[in-house]
Amino acid sequence: xxxxxxxEAKDLEKKYSDGTRALRGVSLNVNKxxxxxxxxxxxxxxxxxxxxxxxxxxPTSGTYRFLDKSFTxxxxxxxxxxxxxxxxxxxxxxxxxxxxxxxxxxxxPTLYSKLSHSEAKxxxxxxxxxxxxxxxxxxxxxxxxxxxxxxxxxxxxLINDPQIIFADEPTGNxxxxxGIQIMEILRKLNKEDGKTIILITHEKTTASYADxxxxxxxxxxxxxxxxxxxxxxxxxxx
Numbered sequence: 677x678x679x680x681x682x683x684e685a686k687d688l689e690k691k692y693s694d695g696t697r698a699l700r701g702v703s704l705n706v707n708k709x710x711x712x713x714x715x716x717x718x719x720x721x722x723x724x725x726x727x728x729x730x731x732x733x734x735p736t737s738g739t740y741r742f743l744d745k746s747f748t749x750x751x752x753x754x755x756x757x758x759x760x761x762x763x764x765x766x767x768x769x770x771x772x773x774x775x776x777x778x779x780x781x782x783x784x785p786t787l788y789s790k791l792s793h794s795e796a797k798x799x800x801x802x803x804x805x806x807x808x809x810x811x812x813x814x815x816x817x818x819x820x821x822x823x824x825x826x827x828x829x830x831x832x833x834l835i836n837d838p839q840i841i842f843a844d845e846p847t848g849n850x851x852x853x854x855g856i857q858i859m860e861i862l863r864k865l866n867k868e869d870g871k872t873i874i875l876i877t878h879e880k881t882t883a884s885y886a887d888x889x890x891x892x893x894x895x896x897x898x899x900x901x902x903x904x905x906x907x908x909x910x911x912x913x914x
Contacts, residue, residue: 681705681744682707684705685702685740686703688725688737688739690736698721706874709872711863720892724895729874730765732759742762743762760788762839768844769849772832777815778831779800782804782828785832804831830865840873845878888900
């Protein structure tokens with residue numbers, strides 16, 4: 677695997693006990709620093725793909741390599757470490773602790789790391805500043821607007837300095853103006869900090885922030901469009 681390749685998936689299949697085939701031979705590579713949007717209608721397999729790439733689920737068959745190592749080679753402890761330190765997750769429903777402050781929510785992933793208290797505090801403050809929430813640092817999460825909650829979720833995803841951020845419909849519960857603000861934060865993390873972003877969305881406006889768009893249909897990759905191809909992403913999304 678090339679040093680620039682972060683993810684390499686080949687012929688991924690996912691079949692559930694009821695016979696449903698969520699993935700049907702999906703193959704793709706994701707380079708470090710890429711901003712990839714995965715689109716598709718409900719039932720197309722896009723969330724299943726994210727769960728497998730994020731070590732939240734296992735494929736029925738196929739190969740998946742992360743950081744140049746097969747997913748089957750990682751033991752449970754290593755998988756937990758990857759999910760906590762190499763990967764950041766941002767979900768549509770925010771998944772915050774409701775009666776806990778912004779600072780404490782952001783600090784949560786460091787409870788399972790080897791960081792000292794002072795290092796964890798420094799990282800939390802830096803992550804909160806990155807999403808422009810310093811003025812809300814002591815507020816409880818149930819006192820925040822939807823956009824502010826999603827910013828907290830992004831800060832929490834950043835605190836352990838992951839290589840990749842998986843964002844599953846991050847603007848799905850937000851109005852259009854707030855959704856734009858969240859996407860601008862993700863784009864800045866990609867362009868200025870070099871974070872790899874994999875975004876799951878059904879919205880063309882949201883997908884337009886990506887440099888590459890994969891369209892899924894019936895558990896397969898139907899189209900794979902790169903911005904390097906003379907503005908093909910914007911042309912495809914119009």
